[in-house]
Amino acid sequence: xxxxxxxxxxxxxxxxxxxxxxxxxxxxxxxxxxxxxxxxxxxxxxxxxxxxxxxxxxxxxxxxxxxxxxxxxxxxxxxxxxxxxxxxxxxxxxxxxxxxxxxxxxxxxxxxxxxxxxxxxxxxxxxxxxxxxxxxxxxxxxxxxxxxxxxxxxxxxxxxxxxxxxxxxxxxxxxxxxxxxxxxxxxxxxxxxxxxxxxxxxxxxxxxxxxxxxxxxxxxxxxxxxxxxxxxxxxxxxxxxxxxxxxxxxxxxxxxxxxxxxxx
Numbered sequence: 001x002x003x004x005x006x007x008x009x010x011x012x013x014x015x016x017x018x019x020x021x022x023x024x025x026x027x028x029x030x031x032x033x034x035x036x037x038x039x040x041x042x043x044x045x046x047x048x049x050x051x052x053x054x055x056x057x058x059x060x061x062x063x064x065x066x067x068x069x070x071x072x073x074x075x076x077x078x079x080x081x082x083x084x085x086x087x088x089x090x091x092x093x094x095x096x097x098x099x100x101x102x103x104x105x106x107x108x109x110x111x112x113x114x115x116x117x118x119x120x121x122x123x124x125x126x127x128x129x130x131x132x133x134x135x136x137x138x139x140x141x142x143x144x145x146x147x148x149x150x151x152x153x154x155x156x157x158x159x160x161x162x163x164x165x166x167x168x169x170x171x172x173x174x175x176x177x178x179x180x181x182x183x184x185x186x187x188x189x190x191x192x193x194x195x196x197x198x199x200x201x202x203x204x205x206x207x208x209x210x211x212x213x214x215x216x217x218x219x220x221x222x223x224x225x226x227x228x229x230x231x232x233x234x235x236x237x238x239x240x241x242x243x244x245x246x247x248x249x250x251x252x253x254x255x256x257x258x259x260x261x262x263x264x
Contacts (some may be wrong), residue, residue, distance in 0.1 A: 046050045062116040070111045071170035077104045100139045192236045
């Protein structure tokens with residue numbers, strides 16, 4: 001019974017760690033050219049966006065989200081350009097599509113110029129993301145007016161892999177910034193535990209350890225502690241997560257009260 005209880009405590013701590021540190025995987029692959037953007041009511045944020053803004057309580061977190069958004073827009077631009085090239089060979093009129101791509105390029109400039117240290121960085125991010133979704137939807141609708149579903153599917157298959165190499169630079173930047181962010185989170189976590197494994201953090205930042213491996217090592221350390229100490233660590237991590245979630249909800253409520261963060 002005691003062994004089962006210890007396992008449950010460690011599992012609870014691992015679950016808490018998952019929300020304390022940002023996962024070392026790219027998120028924010030939006031807007032997706034294959035998925036319909038969610039229709040939202042006035043002043044509402046979708047669940048995905050509410051989760052994304054949880055890390056935007058500092059400039060590094062804001063920088064990560066804006067860089068992910070920039071990559072997503074660039075991905076759609078590259079795919080859109082390939083689609084336009086293909087449509088030209090079919091002798092379709094593509095002036096409307098070219099206009100939308102120009103708007104996307106202008107939007108990328110706005111993303112790049114966004115102030116990540118601003119108190120309004122969350123509002124700026126939400127507005128830019130919604131603009132990106134609207135332009136993506138506009139591009140999709142225009143394509144659908146020109147081609148049937150089969151042709152669209154065929155076109156997507158032809159251009160799907162073409163933009164991959166051109167986006168790799170973005171992927172590397174995002175990975176590096178995520179590791180910097182997680183490094184800071186791990187130091188906070190070690191502050192709660194009461195001991196720090198600098199070598200382990202360095203190995204993670206350099207890419208030799210995954211975040212899951214780091215969490216496993218941390219849980220092994222915690223598992224060797226007394227039951228009272230484990231409960232104390234779990235409680236402190238839980239409180240930290242609650243504070244973070246409350247702050248993210250306050251961000252969302254401020255956006256709701258302004259009536260922003262909605263499709264134009």
